[in-house]
Amino acid sequence: MISKRVQEMVPSVTLAQSEKIAQLKKQGINVIGFNIGEPDFNTPDNIIKKAEEAYRLGYTKYTPASGSIELREEICRKFKKDYNLDYTIKDVIVSAGAKQSLTNALMAIINPGDEVIVPTPCWISYIEMIKLTGGIPVLIEMDENTGYDLDVDKIKDKITNKTKAILINSPNNPTGAVYKRDRLEKLGNLAVVNNFYIISDEIYEKLIYDGESNCCTASISRSIKEKTITVNGVSKSYAMTGWRIGYAVGPTHVIKAMSDYQGHTTTSPNSPAQYASIEALSNSEKFVEEMRREFDKRRKFIVERLNRIEVINCVMPKGAFYVMIKVNKFYGKSYNGFSINNPMDMCDYLLSESKIAVVTGDAFFAKDSIRISYSNSIENIREGMDRMEEGLRKLK
Ligand SMILES: Cc1ncc(COP(=O)(O)O)c(C=O)c1O
Structure with missing residues (x-):
């Protein structure tokens, strides 16, 4: 009998989708992937x-x-250089991806019954990770009309004496929202006054556009730093998703607890990948900037193409490589045996009819939406948008 803990996990909504995509590809059908979550x-x-x-x-x-001394030293240098933050290697842990750093952080601080606030839309894994620790996810919906900006007043209303942490993600997957310093400062001060942690997932920190840059929550003030565990990694910034190197910095005692837990569950992260990650962090600025510029071009291109479609209103995202659009205006419409009544129907329809793969917003607690990743060439985006436009036009 499978454990209750795992039985209660919601299986990834995207898995079934990946299966369908793989089957079409196997039949030699050229599917354009707007579902991709990596550079x-x-x-x-x-x-x-x-x-x-x-x-x-x-x-x-x-x-x-907790990782090689050399890589942890490099991570300390990175935080000093990027955010003027002082950390020593005792405040740093390297893990098998940011995902493991996030799990370690939650394991280290959450007791059963503790509440963890998560602004939504959010990455679905957060919720399952929190549940695995016995914590209670408290989901708070951010407003589409503000570009899903962080609504600190709404968060404030949900703080209880059980609130142990808030898990935030900026730049955000799936919305592309980038939280500004004033909002983060307000949130940070709430964390200080109400004594809860901020787990700040900044994995897309280098992919920000329009002249803006990442505000590292921990850099706002000394007291906010003491409450913040920053999670990051090399996956998205250096196109190293398969290398599985992430890291976290935070209060020494929390990092020590994370390290104790990691020691028993993983021993240590991959050694050669750690060695190579020192090069990524210290000597890849040119690559990062070239990749960022290319993503920026694609971002503008895809938003322009989407907004050309009459009923679609696509807000220009500020970071990461995703856009979200509402699809509820298509509910009740049908074509070729497909009826659209929810975002998953739309994903199925676009995959079968237009041969493009997008992800349902249900995977991110985003109502009536689909997520479109522009981690694809301009040529493929152009072709994919042509197909999408045609597919949507046929729906009556
Ligand atoms: C918001 C967010 N955090 C963390 C991760 C995981 O990063 P890693 O590959 O380093 O585990 C992802 C990957 O999709 C992500 O979107």
Whole structure:
């Protein structure tokens, strides 16, 4: 009998979709993927060379549970350089992806019955991670009309004596929202006064547009820093999703607890990938900027194309590589045996009829929406948008 804990997990909504996409591809059908949650760029050569060097130099053994000293030192340098934040290696943990850092953080601070606030739309894994710790997710819906900006007043109303943490994500997957300093400061002060942690997932920190930049929550004030666990990683900024290196920085005692937990569950993150990640963090600025500019071009292109479709209103996202659009205006319409009554119907229809893959907003607690990733070439985006426009036109 499977444990209650795992039985209660909501299976990934995107898994069934991935299965359908894989089947179409197997039949030789050219499906354009707007469902992709990772950069379509290759990891830069200088990083790959460092991994090769790592294998030859014998970086093939366990490292300390919280990561190699050299990488943790590099992470401290990164926070100093990017945000003028002082951390020592005791305040840093390296994990198998940001995902593991997030799980470690929740495992370290949440007791059964503790409440964890999550602004939505959000990444669905957050909710399952919280539930696995015995914590209670408290979902608070952000407003589409503000571009899903952080509504701190709404959050304030949901704080109770059981609130242990809030989990925020900026730049945001799936909305592309980027939270500004004033909102984060207001939230940070609430965390200080009400004594709860902020877990700040800043994994898309380098992918921000229109001249804006990431406000690292921990950098706002000393007291906010003491309440903040910042989660980040090399996956999105350096096109290294498969290398599985993420990290977290925060109060020493929390990081120590995360490290104790990680030591028993994972021993240590991948050693050669840690070695190569030092190169990513210290010597890849040019690559990051080129990738960011390319994403920016695609962002403007896709938003322009989507807004050309009569009933679609697509807000220009400020960060990451996703756009969200509402599809409820198509409810009640049908074509070729498909009836659209919810976002999943729309995903199925677009996949079967237009051969494009998008993700249902249900995967992110986003009502009546679909998420479109622009991690694809301009040529593919153009072709995909042509197909989408035609597919939507046929719905009557
Ligand atoms: C918001 C968010 N956080 C964390 C992650 C996971 O990052 P990693 O690949 O480093 O585990 C993702 C990946 O999709 C993400 O979208």
